[in-house]
Amino acid sequence: MQTQKLPLESAPREIAADAELAKLGETDARLSFDAIEIDVVDSMEAIEQEWRALERDRLNSLHQGYDWCASWMKAFGNPAAVIRGRSGMRTVFILPIEIVRSRGVRVAKFIGADHSNINTGLFAADLADAFETLDASDLATRFSGALREKADLLLLQNIPLTWRGRRNPLALLPMVQNQNHAYQLPLFDTMEATLKQLNAKGRRKKFRVQSKRLEELGGFDYVSGSDARSQHMLLDQFFRLKSERFKAMGLPDVFDDVETKAFLHGAIDIRDAKNELFGLEMHAIQLKGAHAGHLAAIAGISRKGDHVICQFSAIDESIGAEASPGEFLFWQMIAGLHGKGVNLFDFGLGDQGYKRSWAPAETDHYDVVLPLTARGSAAGAVHRLVTRGKAYIKSQQRLYRAAQRLRRFAGV
Template sequence: MQTHKLDIHQQLLDEAAKAEAGSASLRSPNAELDVSVFDTIAMLEKDWRALERDNLTSLHQGYDWCRSWIEAHRRPLVILRGVCGSETAFILPIEIERSHGVRIAKFIGADHSNINTGLFTKRFLKDAVDPYRFAEGLRHALRGKADLLLLQNIPLDWRGRKSLLGLLPLVQNQNHAYQLPLLENFEATLKQLNSKSRRKKFRVQSKRLESIGGFDYVAGGTAGEQHALLDQFFAQKAERFKALGLPDVFADPKTRTFLHGLIDIRHGDDFGLEMHAIRLKGENEGHIAALSGISRKGDHVICQFSSINESIAKDASPGEFLFWQMISRLHGKGVALFDFGLGDQVYKRSWAPIETDHHDVVLPLSLSGNIAGLAHWAITRSKAHIKARPGLYIFAQRARSKIGV
């Protein structure tokens, strides 16, 4: 994978120095591109929905996904639209988040996104865009509205497609994502892994669950059942974070409202959020041993989150057992890729033969944005350094749990 290799410190300083000289237009081989800003999404709905039909566009940039977040959080919006001739070339769904007095322009819902691509027409993706003019167009459009453009978790090469956002100043994100291709049948998919060992493990897990009364695999269900399972996930995850001494990233009522809103998003086979669970039977009737929330767009399914309650049946590894159930069920349903999302976990590596690097766009728009950009770069590189060293990472995790951050 090739990346823009300019020195990031000098790059950020140069970008800040040029902030007053930008133009909102740049030249592609076909026509002039104009970048404009919108503070609402309704006017863009038609073009937005047309662009999101592209199978390789992230579901996190979908119109309904973003609308659910906007309705829950009500942050200021600076939606960027690039128009090439008479055609919308791209839409970047961006909101403003303030941090220590700095106005940061980020993808809508960035803190709960596993992959971000922006929305681009295929025609524009094929055009040769000058990196400097592209950056200047975005900077000019955002001038006075933000101090830093920080677009996170972008794969520079997603399923064979290069990202135009890779033309902007970048830093590699400390987190990678993990994917499992779904082949013609479950047996073929398992052959990408150690299928013999995995099948043996599944049989052992099944026997252990049956020995305590059995289980039901809950996949989808009525809207009421789905919302109830999501509330159970919040409770499970809160207990888990508390036990680890970590802050609960799902505690914010606005974030919970947003996630509940995703359950109600359905278009054909696509869905914003669908809850799956392992529910015990017998003397443990109703006990939810594992939960996962998945989303689908086109042939791509993402696991957004998961949780376990190991007070019963811990030795059956209910979380991993649930992944077996979900993945096997998706075969024959037009799904080509099961995505375990961001973050390095042992279970993800055991399931996923593909590891995808992600990058962050760090484009300063003012002096304070330049300082914030340098800080983000330094922190991100430090985290990547720590995560690349298992001993140091374990020490950092223990220290984090002790101080509760």
């Protein structure tokens, strides 16, 4: 299915506009980047108030939110090196960064980058205009100066250059296109209107067939938004299913370490009173009848404002595989979000058939690769080479299938 770049009309209908956020966007004169002071903060807690103010802008990614990053840092405990930009007393941007060691190289990355589907940093809405007039080499020099004593390489991954009509200031830094793209489905007023973007007739027919097959197995329950205890239990079931799936495919389990599990359990506890923001919410298809209690499919989604992201999913093919319970679960989740202020369902990173069948929009992602030392220059060159190699392989179907077979054989 052909995809298109995410259209401007998919921009959120509202940006949070309380008094505190409105104050963030005020300027007495045109904001000049030359007047912005950049420093590095070693403690998240020291700038929590400034951080929470910036994160209220709905175009700043959930993955750079304070609670999301705090859950990761609590689990992993890497040193923080948060880049802050201030104009006078006003904080105009924050880049939540941790320092990770990889093969002897100190890499400055977005906090939790290994499990983030979209990264934007946290920028005041009016700062983009100031970046348009900035000399790119000056920006790189100032970031390098701020981080040089702490890291060898600044590597900020999975950044859309333009997100829902807003250009990202990080686009001025040295970049390489990431091998993975993200896929989105704009949501309209009704499920019927949303399906018109797709092959609606085929999609409805598939849903009817899946429903019939699940009923033949004894029926099902769609489990969504259950109590906290049940949510944590569903997450543990996801870890089990995904581990079995990875093992069957001969692939390493990226959810296997205790730190990642602790981080995601922490994300479940992130939720606002209006349910317009949650770090992680588990959904599942649970069979009834003779197979009562069997979880055929599980997924975890996150929400910030009108944007919902599917963080992960897993299926159990031991019972009812012919009913495609994973696809059926996506229908249930998407249908259930209508009428709840959601305008965009994001399938996240990675090119998979089911994503293309659901998503008419595609977003390219890029990585900032900025060496800070000689050692970082070597590591940055390797990252660029590997990333471009992966992108080329993924663009060639035969090569991609061969690479997947080799990866399964090698178990890496």
